[in-house]
Amino acid sequence: MEAKVEKRKSLFQRFLDGVERVGNALPHPVTIFFILCLIVMVVSHICYKMGVAVDCTKIDKETKEVTNSVVSVVSLLTPEGIRYIFENAVKNFxxxxxxxxxxxxxxxxxxxxGTGLISTLIRKLVLSTPKSLITAVVVFAGIMSNIASDAGYIVLIPLGALIFASFKRHPMAGIAAAFAGVSGGFSANLVIGTIDPLLAGLSTEAARMVDPTYSVNPMSNLYFMFISTFLITILGTLITEKIVEPRLGEYKGSMDELKLDKISKEEKKGMKFAGLSLLVLLIGTILLVAPKGAILRHTETGSIIEHSPFMNGIVFVIMMYFLIPAVAYGIGAGTIKNDKQVVSAMSKAMAGMGGYLVLAFVAAQFIAYFNYTQLGTIIAVKGAAGLKAMKFTGIPLIVAFIIVTGFINLFMGSASAKWAIMAPIFVPLFMRLGLSPELTQVAYRIGDSTTNIISPLMSYFALIVTVSQTYDEDSGIGTIISTMLPYSMIFLVGWTMLLMVWFALGLPLGPSAPLHFPI
Incomplete structure (x- = not known):
């Protein structure tokens, strides 16, 4: 009997394994965030003593006013800083x-x-979707979830694990595929989302530093982002199936698999009840949002997307879109007999969030400390100044800008906060070199999106760690970063290449959104 020869891993696979080993050799994620808090304290004090400061031009996200100020590092180890730590621990959380x-x-x-609605929906999906398409469906759904703000992080990433498990595939691969779509493909979409008007407003104010009449349309990146949706879906699918899943191997954890029996008569009745309730919800939502002057539109601008009660309350909307159809399903399928069972299901869900709450407390302190010390702003301004000093032009400038943005994103997670600092620097610079604000904004969005999935400063990173530990209790920050690193690297290269081709062909980025600005 011949000995089984183990296939030799590629250099890249060995590199990822090394990243995971090093990351997971570190303490528990809660301890890691605690250590990071200590590091921020020490670094902030050292920088404070050294007098580290930068001149910062920034656009206010609300008033759109351009302000100039000197930003200095704030120490957490001064009396004032120590008082901040004690007084804001609860508030930070x-x-x-x-x-x-x-x-x-x-x-x-x-x-x-609890009612079985999700189980039935997943079985329906599994029984009706070809196995070859399920990865693409999960990645694509993640990208499209950005329409509803952060819904994808909460809903789709845990569902990605369940969907993959239903196909007898590794649930961690499902988490990775969904996370790649939701966060790695953050700026791609078939329609505009909540981030488009926000970035366009900041870009407009930055552009008016050169041309006081210039205006950036919220739809100015639509054409490019539309095509990017398909690129990220294809890349995300290939990375999951060719790199991530083979590396994960066979799932050996203990988990109750969904039974793939046909949908029963009771379940079909429950689905009908859920469908009717969903229809009523949709009609109600349309009435509250669609008509001119509707209750959930912005009271002054009439906008549905930008700062409207609808978008501000999107989390509550998401909850209702799960809760009401779930109750209707339970009544139809006979899985709910009384209100106590509904409350019990809610309580069970909250009980399962205990680990996340502990991790979120420490992660919240770390992110708050980082923001308080101004270290993120210092890194952003220093990085931007370093790139500006290189005096690149044309395509090399665009590529370098994307890479620098991706690097800064590791330390400053908020897309709008970074752009408020970087736009006044780079939009005028690009305009003076003959490149449009719309092009600068697209390049920024590529760099900002692609490194979300490997940054511990990304606000939902703690949630991803918690969800992953449901299926692999030994997984930690090292596991997440090593799993997501291929997506980050390949998305960065592939998306940049798409922009280079777009630039070479001279295609508009969106309606009335040219590539060039007349000098």
Whole structure:
């Protein structure tokens, strides 16, 4: 009997394994974030003593006013800094953006799980979707989820694991595919989302530093982002199936698999009830949003997308879109007999979030400390100044700008906060070199999106770690970074190449959005 020869791993696979080993050899993620808090304290004090400061031109996200100021590092080890640590520990936790978002949405998701609605929907998906398309479906759904703000992080990433497990594939690959679509493909979409008007407003104010009449349309990147959706879907699918899943190997964890029996008569009745309730919800939403002067439009501008009650309350909307159909399904399928069962399902969902709450508390402190010390702003301005000093032009400048943006994104997660600092530097610079603000904005969005998935400063990173530990209790930050690194690298290269081809062909980036600015 011949001995089984183990296939030799490629250099890249060995590199990823090394990243994972080093990352997971570190302490528990909670301890890691605690250590990072200590590092920020020490570094902030050293920089404070050295007098590290930068001249910063920034655009206010609300008023759109351009301000100039000197930004200095703030120490956490001065008396004032120590008082900040003690006085803001609770506030940092309760104001941690993903915390309320996750918990509120999970109330609805928990009922959907408890009644069996999610199980039935996934079985329906598995029985009706060709196996060869399921990866693409998950990645594409992740990209499109950006329309509903952060919904993809809360809903789609956990579902990605369940969907892959239903196909008897590694659930971690499902998490990776969904995470790649939701976060790595953050700026790609078939329609404009909440980030488009925000970035366009900041780009407009930066452009007016050169041309006071210039205006950047919120749809100015639509054509490019539309095509990017298909590029990221294809790349995400190939990376998952050719790199990530083979590296993960066969899943050996203990998990209850979904039974792939046909949908029963009771379940079909429940689906009908859920479908009717969903139709009522849709009609109600349309009535609250669509008509001119509707209740959930912005009271002054009439906008549905930008700063509207609808988008500000999207998490509550998501919860209702899970909760009401789930209850209707439970009544139809007979899995809900009374209100106590609904509350029990919600309680069970909250009980399962214990580990996330602990991790979120420490992660919230770390991110708050990093913002308080101004280290993120210093890195952003220094990085931008370094690139500007290189005096690149044309395509080399665009490529270098994308890479620098991706690097800065590792330290400053908010897309709008970074752009508020970088736009006043690079939009005028690019305009004086004959490149349009719309092109600068697209290049920024590529760099900003592609490194989200490997940055611990990304606000939902703690949630991804928690979801991953559901299927692999030994997984940690090293596991996530090593799994997502291929997506980050290949998305960065592939997306940049698409922009280079677009630039060479001279195609408009969106309606009335040229590539060039007349000098």
């Amino acid at each position: 309760t104001s941690f953006a993903p915390l309320g978002t996750v918990l509120v949405a999970m109330l609805g998701v928990g009922v959907a799980e």
